């Protein structure tokens with residue numbers, strides 16, 4: 001398992017599901033973790049869970065759709081822990097389940113504000129901070145002895161709906177395609193500053209969001225399961241482990257990628 005001792009990870013939407021599993025996994029691997037979420041109660045629960053296992057975590061209330069709030073959260077992170085090594089832009093909403101013509105301008109705008117705005121503003125705040133600091137921790141063999149001007153790793157949470165269409169979820173699918181565009185572009189813009197930026201694209205994964213989708217129609221869960229060659233949903237910790245791998249030093253040559261965690265769905 002990768003070691004993130006002395007590193008500081010900032011995880012949005014860490015009060016639930018994939019974000020919570022990621023925050024817990026980073027803490028178990030030695031990182032100090034900021035749990036940023038719009039939901040106070042669930043965010044504080046994640047922090048309590050980490051602290052009970054002997055980890056170090058801080059809750060910051062934050063709506064990722066608001067640039068000022070995410071900037072303030074990153075400032076508070078640095079004021080508390082001194083630096084920021086890892087940014088995980090995970091917070092997202094599933095939106096309304098319905099065809100294109102059933103989606104209102106309000107549905108569309110809210111989706112874009114949270115799912116794209118959260119990643120865009122998140123990366124701005126994180127990269128701005130990362131550019132001010134020297135690289136932390138172990139350096140790869142190729143970098144030994146070289147002074148690196150900055151350093152950091154970012155993972156944005158897209159979706160399988162970010163690489164293919166999702167009937168009944170046009171705004172969601174559009175927002176997740178945009179997350180990949182943001183990821184690739186930012187990765188190219190900051191590659192020489194030693195900031196690696198990647199995305200994960202999970203298929204259905206056990207979480208509140210998927211429970212809501214399952215409840216939209218009888219037989220829905222079975223239909224969703226059948227779409228996945230492995231015949232099951234993902235577990236939040238399976239996505240978390242891929243995120244940790246993307247952020248690990250052993251993965252130093254990997255940037256601008258969107259990896260699909262889909263039980264084989266897109267292989268066919």
Ligand SMILES: NC(=O)c1ccc[n+]([C@@H]2O[C@H](COP(=O)([O-])OP(=O)(O)OC[C@H]3O[C@@H](n4cnc5c(N)ncnc54)[C@H](O)[C@@H]3O)[C@@H](O)[C@H]2O)c1
Nearest residue numbers: 013015016017018038063064091092159204205207208209
């Ligand atoms: N669960 C899946 O099947 C699945 C599949 C692909 C991608 N994803 C993506 O994974 C990410 C996490 O989803 P999840 O399944 O764990 O869902 P979840 O609903 O369990 O967790 C989402 C978290 O984000 C927080 N959040 C929502 N809006 C926010 C805002 N404006 N500001 C700050 N926090 C906010 C919520 O409070 C919650 O804690 C999302 O971006 C989602 O689109 C999920």
